[in-house]
Amino acid sequence: MEQPVLDLSQDAAAVTAQLVDIPSVSLEEKHLADAVEAALRALPHLTVDRDGDSVVARTNLGRAERVVLAGHLDTVPIADNLPSRLDADGILWGCGTSDMKSGVAVQLRLAATLPAPNRDVTYVFYDAEEIAAEFNGLKRLAERHPDWLAGDFAVLLEPSDGKVEGGCQGTMRVRVETKGRRAHSARAWLGENAIHKAAPILARLAAYEPRQVPVDGLTYREGLNAVLIEGGHATNVIPDFCAVTVNYRFAPNRSEEEALAHVREVFDGYDVVLTDSAPGALPGLSHPSAVAFVDALGLEPAPKDGWTDVALFSALGVPAVNYGPGDPKLAHTREEHVAVAAVLEAEEKLKAWLS
Structure with missing residues:
Protein backbone atom coordinates (compact mmCIF):
# COMPACT_ATOMS: atom_id res chain seq x y z
CA MET A 1 0.00 0.00 0.00
CA CYS A 168 -17.33 8.74 33.04
CA GLN A 169 -18.95 5.64 34.50
CA GLY A 170 -16.89 2.76 35.80
CA THR A 171 -17.45 -0.58 34.12
CA MET A 172 -17.16 -4.13 35.43
CA ARG A 173 -17.94 -7.59 34.08
CA VAL A 174 -18.48 -10.68 36.18
CA ARG A 175 -19.54 -14.25 35.53
CA VAL A 176 -22.25 -15.52 37.83
CA GLU A 177 -21.90 -19.30 37.73
CA THR A 178 -24.10 -22.27 38.53
CA LYS A 179 -23.19 -25.94 38.66
CA GLY A 180 -25.26 -29.07 38.13
CA ARG A 181 -24.85 -32.72 37.18
CA ARG A 182 -24.76 -34.10 33.65
CA ALA A 183 -27.24 -36.71 32.56
CA HIS A 184 -29.01 -37.95 29.44
CA SER A 185 -31.99 -35.69 28.74
CA ALA A 186 -34.18 -38.82 28.44
CA ARG A 187 -33.39 -39.48 32.12
CA ALA A 188 -33.30 -35.88 33.30
CA TRP A 189 -34.20 -36.86 36.87
CA LEU A 190 -30.71 -38.32 37.22
CA GLY A 191 -29.08 -34.93 36.64
CA GLU A 192 -29.23 -31.34 37.85
CA ASN A 193 -29.83 -28.69 35.20
CA ALA A 194 -27.37 -25.84 35.66
CA ILE A 195 -29.19 -23.65 33.11
CA HIS A 196 -32.42 -23.95 35.08
CA LYS A 197 -30.48 -22.91 38.18
CA ALA A 198 -29.60 -19.65 36.42
CA ALA A 199 -33.27 -18.56 36.35
CA PRO A 200 -33.09 -16.85 39.77
CA ILE A 201 -30.01 -14.90 38.57
CA LEU A 202 -32.05 -13.46 35.70
CA ALA A 203 -34.95 -12.80 38.07
CA ARG A 204 -32.69 -10.76 40.35
CA LEU A 205 -31.47 -8.74 37.38
CA ALA A 206 -35.03 -8.13 36.16
CA ALA A 207 -36.03 -6.86 39.61
CA TYR A 208 -32.88 -4.78 40.13
CA GLU A 209 -33.41 -1.02 40.45
CA PRO A 210 -30.27 0.86 39.38
CA ARG A 211 -29.19 4.02 41.16
CA GLN A 212 -29.16 7.54 39.78
CA VAL A 213 -26.25 9.18 41.53
CA PRO A 214 -25.50 12.93 41.72
CA VAL A 215 -21.76 13.65 41.56
CA ASP A 216 -20.44 17.23 41.43
CA GLY A 217 -23.72 18.48 40.00
CA LEU A 218 -24.07 15.76 37.34
CA THR A 219 -26.37 12.73 37.63
CA TYR A 220 -24.97 9.36 36.56
CA ARG A 221 -27.35 6.49 35.75
CA GLU A 222 -26.06 3.07 36.76
CA GLY A 223 -26.96 -0.24 35.14
CA LEU A 224 -26.65 -3.96 35.96
CA ASN A 225 -27.42 -6.19 33.00
CA ALA A 226 -26.93 -9.71 31.69
CA VAL A 227 -25.00 -9.50 28.44
CA LEU A 228 -24.10 -13.14 27.73
CA ILE A 229 -25.20 -16.62 28.81
CA GLU A 230 -23.08 -19.73 28.36
CA GLY A 231 -24.06 -23.29 29.11
CA GLY A 232 -24.92 -26.65 27.65
CA HIS A 233 -23.06 -29.41 25.81
CA ALA A 234 -25.51 -30.99 23.39
CA THR A 235 -29.23 -31.07 22.71
CA ASN A 236 -29.63 -34.40 24.53
CA VAL A 237 -27.48 -33.64 27.59
CA ILE A 238 -28.56 -32.06 30.89
CA PRO A 239 -25.99 -29.28 31.40
CA ASP A 240 -23.75 -29.27 34.46
CA PHE A 241 -22.52 -25.70 34.09
CA CYS A 242 -23.96 -22.29 33.26
CA ALA A 243 -22.52 -18.78 33.48
CA VAL A 244 -24.32 -15.47 33.12
CA THR A 245 -21.98 -12.60 32.22
CA VAL A 246 -23.16 -9.41 33.88
CA ASN A 247 -21.99 -5.89 33.06
CA TYR A 248 -22.18 -3.31 35.84
CA ARG A 249 -21.91 0.37 34.92
CA PHE A 250 -21.37 2.32 38.12
CA ALA A 251 -21.16 5.97 39.14
CA PRO A 252 -17.65 7.43 39.40
CA ASN A 253 -17.91 8.03 43.15
CA ARG A 254 -17.92 4.25 43.68
CA SER A 255 -14.54 2.49 43.63
CA GLU A 256 -13.94 -0.79 41.81
CA GLU A 257 -13.73 -2.55 45.17
CA GLU A 258 -17.05 -1.09 46.27
CA ALA A 259 -18.61 -1.96 42.92
CA LEU A 260 -17.50 -5.59 43.17
CA ALA A 261 -18.77 -5.83 46.76
CA HIS A 262 -22.15 -4.54 45.58
CA VAL A 263 -22.33 -7.07 42.74
CA ARG A 264 -21.43 -9.91 45.12
CA GLU A 265 -24.18 -8.72 47.45
CA VAL A 266 -26.75 -8.74 44.63
CA PHE A 267 -25.76 -12.32 43.73
CA ASP A 268 -25.27 -13.60 47.24
CA GLY A 269 -25.26 -17.40 47.25
CA TYR A 270 -23.72 -17.69 43.77
CA ASP A 271 -20.14 -17.98 42.55
CA VAL A 272 -19.18 -14.55 41.19
CA VAL A 273 -15.98 -14.38 39.11
CA LEU A 274 -14.55 -10.97 38.16
CA THR A 275 -13.44 -10.94 34.50
CA ASP A 276 -12.89 -7.26 33.66
CA SER A 277 -12.95 -3.93 35.48
CA ALA A 278 -12.11 -0.27 34.88
CA PRO A 279 -12.66 2.64 37.26
CA GLY A 280 -14.81 5.63 36.52
Missing part, protein backbone atom coordinates in the same frame (compact mmCIF):
# COMPACT_ATOMS: atom_id res chain seq x y z
CA GLU A 2 1.35 3.42 -0.96
CA GLN A 3 1.85 5.60 2.09
CA PRO A 4 -1.07 8.06 2.31
CA VAL A 5 -0.39 11.76 2.82
CA LEU A 6 -2.61 14.05 4.89
CA ASP A 7 -3.36 17.58 3.70
CA LEU A 8 -3.93 19.63 6.86
CA SER A 9 -4.54 22.84 4.88
CA GLN A 10 -8.11 21.63 4.36
CA ASP A 11 -10.79 22.18 7.02
CA ALA A 12 -11.54 19.62 9.72
CA ALA A 13 -14.43 18.05 7.82
CA ALA A 14 -12.25 17.43 4.77
CA VAL A 15 -9.47 16.09 6.99
CA THR A 16 -12.04 13.75 8.56
CA ALA A 17 -12.75 12.29 5.11
CA GLN A 18 -9.02 11.83 4.52
CA LEU A 19 -8.68 9.97 7.81
CA VAL A 20 -11.73 7.79 7.21
CA ASP A 21 -10.34 6.72 3.84
CA ILE A 22 -7.24 5.29 5.54
CA PRO A 23 -8.54 2.05 7.14
CA SER A 24 -7.35 1.65 10.73
CA VAL A 25 -9.17 -1.22 12.41
CA SER A 26 -7.73 -1.90 15.86
CA LEU A 27 -4.16 -3.30 15.68
CA GLU A 28 -3.99 -2.24 12.02
CA GLU A 29 -3.35 1.48 12.57
CA LYS A 30 0.22 1.65 11.21
CA HIS A 31 -0.56 3.37 7.89
CA LEU A 32 -2.69 6.00 9.60
CA ALA A 33 -0.16 6.50 12.40
CA ASP A 34 2.57 6.93 9.76
CA ALA A 35 0.50 9.59 7.97
CA VAL A 36 -0.27 11.43 11.21
CA GLU A 37 3.38 11.35 12.27
CA ALA A 38 4.57 12.65 8.89
CA ALA A 39 2.04 15.48 8.89
CA LEU A 40 3.01 16.55 12.41
CA ARG A 41 6.76 16.34 11.81
CA ALA A 42 6.30 18.82 8.95
CA LEU A 43 5.17 21.43 11.52
CA PRO A 44 8.28 23.16 12.94
CA HIS A 45 6.53 24.44 16.08
CA LEU A 46 5.91 20.92 17.39
CA THR A 47 8.08 18.29 19.08
CA VAL A 48 6.94 14.85 17.92
CA ASP A 49 7.44 11.44 19.57
CA ARG A 50 6.14 8.00 18.69
CA ASP A 51 5.64 4.75 20.59
CA GLY A 52 4.30 1.86 18.53
CA ASP A 53 1.33 3.27 16.64
CA SER A 54 0.79 6.15 19.07
CA VAL A 55 2.00 9.63 18.14
CA VAL A 56 2.43 12.55 20.57
CA ALA A 57 3.16 16.15 19.51
CA ARG A 58 3.79 19.11 21.85
CA THR A 59 4.27 22.83 21.79
CA ASN A 60 6.98 24.09 24.13
CA LEU A 61 6.26 27.79 24.54
CA GLY A 62 6.72 28.06 28.30
CA ARG A 63 3.05 28.88 28.89
CA ALA A 64 1.67 28.83 32.44
CA GLU A 65 -0.70 25.98 31.60
CA ARG A 66 -0.51 22.81 29.49
CA VAL A 67 -3.59 21.10 28.11
CA VAL A 68 -3.78 17.67 26.48
CA LEU A 69 -6.02 16.91 23.50
CA ALA A 70 -6.33 13.16 22.94
CA GLY A 71 -8.02 10.86 20.45
CA HIS A 72 -7.70 7.28 19.25
CA LEU A 73 -6.82 6.35 15.68
CA ASP A 74 -8.49 2.94 15.52
CA THR A 75 -11.99 1.94 14.51
CA VAL A 76 -14.18 -1.10 14.91
CA PRO A 77 -14.21 -3.52 11.93
CA ILE A 78 -15.40 -2.02 8.66
CA ALA A 79 -19.04 -2.77 7.82
CA ASP A 80 -19.22 -2.09 4.08
CA ASN A 81 -18.95 1.62 4.97
CA LEU A 82 -15.73 2.68 3.23
CA PRO A 83 -14.71 4.79 1.39
CA SER A 84 -16.25 7.91 2.92
CA ARG A 85 -19.17 9.57 1.20
CA LEU A 86 -20.34 13.19 1.47
CA ASP A 87 -24.00 13.70 0.63
CA ALA A 88 -25.82 16.82 -0.53
CA ASP A 89 -27.10 17.53 2.99
CA GLY A 90 -23.61 17.97 4.39
CA ILE A 91 -23.42 14.56 6.05
CA LEU A 92 -20.17 12.61 5.85
CA TRP A 93 -20.68 8.84 5.96
CA GLY A 94 -18.16 6.12 6.72
CA CYS A 95 -16.46 3.95 9.31
CA GLY A 96 -14.98 6.11 12.06
CA THR A 97 -16.66 9.37 11.05
CA SER A 98 -18.27 9.70 14.48
CA ASP A 99 -16.01 7.48 16.59
CA MET A 100 -13.71 9.24 16.36
CA LYS A 101 -11.90 10.42 13.27
CA SER A 102 -13.83 13.69 13.23
CA GLY A 103 -12.36 14.42 16.67
CA VAL A 104 -8.89 13.40 15.49
CA ALA A 105 -9.28 15.70 12.47
CA VAL A 106 -10.05 18.62 14.79
CA GLN A 107 -6.89 17.82 16.78
CA LEU A 108 -4.79 17.77 13.62
CA ARG A 109 -6.21 21.04 12.36
CA LEU A 110 -5.50 22.76 15.69
CA ALA A 111 -1.96 21.37 15.65
CA ALA A 112 -1.44 22.72 12.13
CA THR A 113 -3.09 26.14 12.47
CA LEU A 114 -2.16 27.24 16.01
CA PRO A 115 1.63 27.61 16.16
CA ALA A 116 1.39 29.86 19.24
CA PRO A 117 -1.66 28.86 21.34
CA ASN A 118 -2.40 30.68 24.59
CA ARG A 119 -1.66 27.47 26.48
CA ASP A 120 0.96 24.85 25.71
CA VAL A 121 -0.78 21.93 24.03
CA THR A 122 0.00 18.23 23.87
CA TYR A 123 -1.72 16.37 21.02
CA VAL A 124 -2.06 12.63 21.64
CA PHE A 125 -3.06 10.17 18.89
CA TYR A 126 -3.16 6.59 20.13
CA ASP A 127 -3.96 3.08 18.99
CA ALA A 128 -6.19 0.15 20.01
CA GLU A 129 -8.84 1.88 22.11
CA GLU A 130 -11.71 -0.17 20.70
CA ILE A 131 -10.46 -3.54 21.98
CA ALA A 132 -9.28 -5.09 25.27
CA ALA A 133 -7.58 -2.70 27.69
CA GLU A 134 -4.31 -4.65 27.50
CA PHE A 135 -3.78 -3.26 23.96
CA ASN A 136 -4.79 0.34 24.69
CA GLY A 137 -2.16 2.74 23.39
CA LEU A 138 -2.97 5.45 25.93
CA LYS A 139 -2.51 2.95 28.74
CA ARG A 140 0.84 1.96 27.22
CA LEU A 141 1.92 5.60 27.02
CA ALA A 142 0.93 6.14 30.65
CA GLU A 143 3.10 3.19 31.67
CA ARG A 144 6.11 3.93 29.45
CA HIS A 145 6.05 7.70 29.04
CA PRO A 146 3.84 9.33 31.69
CA ASP A 147 5.68 12.62 31.13
CA TRP A 148 4.26 12.71 27.57
CA LEU A 149 0.75 12.89 29.06
CA ALA A 150 1.48 15.44 31.78
CA GLY A 151 -0.84 18.44 31.84
CA ASP A 152 -3.15 20.63 33.87
CA PHE A 153 -6.29 19.60 31.98
CA ALA A 154 -7.24 17.15 29.23
CA VAL A 155 -9.93 16.99 26.57
CA LEU A 156 -10.74 13.61 25.03
CA LEU A 157 -12.34 14.22 21.65
CA GLU A 158 -14.58 11.15 21.89
CA PRO A 159 -17.99 11.62 20.27
CA SER A 160 -20.18 13.67 22.60
CA ASP A 161 -22.52 15.26 20.05
CA GLY A 162 -20.90 18.63 20.67
CA LYS A 163 -21.57 18.52 24.42
CA VAL A 164 -19.08 18.76 27.28
CA GLU A 165 -19.36 15.48 29.19
CA GLY A 166 -17.75 15.31 32.61
CA GLY A 167 -16.10 12.19 34.00
CA ALA A 281 -13.61 9.22 36.53
CA LEU A 282 -14.94 12.04 38.67
CA PRO A 283 -16.09 15.07 36.64
CA GLY A 284 -13.44 17.43 38.02
CA LEU A 285 -15.49 20.36 36.70
CA SER A 286 -14.54 22.56 39.65
CA HIS A 287 -10.89 22.62 38.54
CA PRO A 288 -10.03 26.14 37.24
CA SER A 289 -8.91 24.78 33.86
CA ALA A 290 -12.19 22.89 33.47
CA VAL A 291 -14.19 25.97 34.48
CA ALA A 292 -12.34 28.04 31.89
CA PHE A 293 -12.96 25.41 29.21
CA VAL A 294 -16.69 25.16 29.90
CA ASP A 295 -17.03 28.96 30.02
CA ALA A 296 -15.10 29.37 26.76
CA LEU A 297 -17.31 26.92 24.91
CA GLY A 298 -20.51 28.26 26.48
CA LEU A 299 -21.95 24.80 27.05
CA GLU A 300 -23.78 23.17 29.96
CA PRO A 301 -21.86 20.06 31.13
CA ALA A 302 -23.54 16.66 31.13
CA PRO A 303 -22.50 13.29 32.59
CA LYS A 304 -20.78 10.75 30.36
CA ASP A 305 -22.98 7.68 29.94
CA GLY A 306 -20.24 5.19 29.26
CA TRP A 307 -16.55 4.58 29.91
CA THR A 308 -13.82 6.52 28.15
CA ASP A 309 -10.12 7.13 28.64
CA VAL A 310 -10.81 10.21 30.74
CA ALA A 311 -10.56 7.62 33.51
CA LEU A 312 -6.90 7.10 32.66
CA PHE A 313 -6.19 10.83 32.79
CA SER A 314 -8.05 10.99 36.09
CA ALA A 315 -5.79 8.24 37.46
CA LEU A 316 -2.79 10.34 36.39
CA GLY A 317 -4.14 13.29 38.32
CA VAL A 318 -5.17 15.22 35.21
CA PRO A 319 -8.81 16.44 35.25
CA ALA A 320 -10.42 15.59 31.92
CA VAL A 321 -13.66 15.95 29.97
CA ASN A 322 -15.10 14.46 26.80
CA TYR A 323 -15.89 16.85 23.95
CA GLY A 324 -16.15 15.84 20.30
CA PRO A 325 -18.28 16.49 17.21
CA GLY A 326 -19.45 12.91 16.65
CA ASP A 327 -22.74 11.47 17.88
CA PRO A 328 -22.07 8.57 20.31
CA LYS A 329 -25.33 6.88 19.30
CA LEU A 330 -23.87 6.34 15.82
CA ALA A 331 -20.61 4.81 17.03
CA HIS A 332 -19.93 1.29 15.72
CA THR A 333 -23.00 1.29 13.47
CA ARG A 334 -23.11 0.44 9.79
CA GLU A 335 -24.79 3.84 9.26
CA GLU A 336 -22.06 5.79 11.06
CA HIS A 337 -21.86 9.42 9.96
CA VAL A 338 -21.11 12.95 11.13
CA ALA A 339 -22.48 16.35 10.16
CA VAL A 340 -19.91 18.58 8.47
CA ALA A 341 -21.32 21.56 10.40
CA ALA A 342 -20.69 19.80 13.73
CA VAL A 343 -17.05 19.12 12.83
CA LEU A 344 -16.46 22.71 11.77
CA GLU A 345 -18.16 24.00 14.91
CA ALA A 346 -15.90 21.91 17.15
CA GLU A 347 -12.85 23.16 15.28
CA GLU A 348 -13.99 26.77 15.67
CA LYS A 349 -14.84 26.47 19.38
CA LEU A 350 -11.57 24.80 20.34
CA LYS A 351 -9.55 27.23 18.24
CA ALA A 352 -11.23 30.13 20.02
CA TRP A 353 -10.49 28.55 23.41
CA LEU A 354 -6.79 28.16 22.53
CA SER A 355 -6.40 31.54 20.81
